[in-house]
Amino acid sequence: MTTERIAPPLTGGEREMLRAFLDFHRATLAMKCDGLSDEELRRRSSPPSTLSLLGLVRHMAEVERTWFRRVIDAEDVPLVWSDEMDYQAAYDASTSTRSEAFAAWQAEVEHSRRIEAAAESLDVTGHQPRWGEDVSLRLVMLHMMHEYARHNGHADFLREGIDGVVGA
Numbered sequence: 352m353t354t355e356r357i358a359p360p361l362t363g364g365e366r367e368m369l370r371a372f373l374d375f376h377r378a379t380l381a382m383k384c385d386g387l388s389d390e391e392l393r394r395r396s397s398p399p400s401t402l403s404l405l406g407l408v409r410h411m412a413e414v415e416r417t418w419f420r421r422v423i424d425a426e427d428v429p430l431v432w433s434d435e436m437d438y439q440a441a442y443d444a445s446t447s448t449r450s451e452a453f454a455a456w457q458a459e460v461e462h463s464r465r466i467e468a469a470a471e472s473l474d475v476t477g478h479q480p481r482w483g484e485d486v487s488l489r490l491v492m493l494h495m496m497h498e499y500a501r502h503n504g505h506a507d508f509l510r511e512g513i514d515g516v517v518g519a
Contacts, residue, residue, distance in 0.1 A: 353385055353386075354378055354381040354382045354385055355378065356375060356378035356379060356382055357371075357374070357375065357378070358375065359371035359372045359374075359375050365473065365489075366473055369473070369489070369492040369493070369496075370467065370492070372496055373492055373495055373496050373499070376495075376496055376499035376500055376503060377411075377460060377499060379499070379503045379506075380407065380408065380411060380499060380502065380503055380506060381453075383404060383503065383506035383507070383509070383510045384404050384405075384408065384449070384453075384506075384510075387404065387449075387510075387513065387514070389405075389447075389448050389449050391404075391513050391514070392404045392405040392408075392444070392449055392452075393405050393406075393444050393445060393447065394509075394512070394513055396505075396508070396509055396512065401439075401442045401443040401444075401445070402442055402505065402509070403442070403444050403509065404506055404509050404510065404513075405444035405447050405449065405452050406441060406442035406443065406444040406447075407442075407502050407505060407506055407509070408444075408452045408453060408456045409431070409432060409441035409442070409444055409447060409452045409455065409456070410438065410441040410442055410502070411456055411498070411499065411502065412431055412441070412452070412455045412456040412458075412459045413430050413431060413432065413433075413438055413441045413459075414438075414495070414498055415456070415459035415460055415462070415463045415495070416428065416430065416431065416459045416462070417430070417438075418463075418491045418494065418495060419459075419462060419463035419466045419467070419491065420459075420462055420463075420466065422477040422478065422479050422486065422491065423466055423470070423475065423476075423477035423488055423491055424466050424477070425477060425478070431455050431459075463495075467488065467492070470488050472488075473487060473488045473489035473492070474487055474488070474489065475487065475488045476488070477491070
């Protein structure tokens with residue numbers, strides 16, 4: 352499997368740029384996982400940490416679900432891998448498979464894209480209960496880029512440790 356990653360435009364409107372950069376970061380995470388077996392994707396960074404590439408994919412499914420569905424769309428949906436709202440639980444992918452983790456992540460990405468596309472503007476707000484504040488879709492898009500960029504840095508090191516592949 353080879354992930355197609357489209358470079359964001361160099362010019363454009365705010366929403367188009369935010370959407371393109373977020374999709375670029377999503378594709379980067381998928382690229383980091385290309386060509387690896389389930390076992391390699393589950394390989395931990397440095398035990399006792401449970402961090403793995405598959406764990407990052409699972410974590411980002413939870414993050415997409417929370418920010419777009421729970422915060423912006425006000426859906427009352429639980430986390431995928433934790434009944435206690437423990438975002439760390441997703442990192443433990445010791446019994447997970449590529450198909451299970453990627454199916455959940457891709458489903459959440461599709462939900463997120465639909466929610467963003469349906470929003471009247473980037474000024475649409477939702478409530479972030481952990482902060483006790485209302486937040487705009489604009490903030491959510493920027494926060495998601497930050498979240499992916501940070502975790503894609505982790506993915507760089509994880510991938511290099513598995514098979515020496517760098518870049519992307």
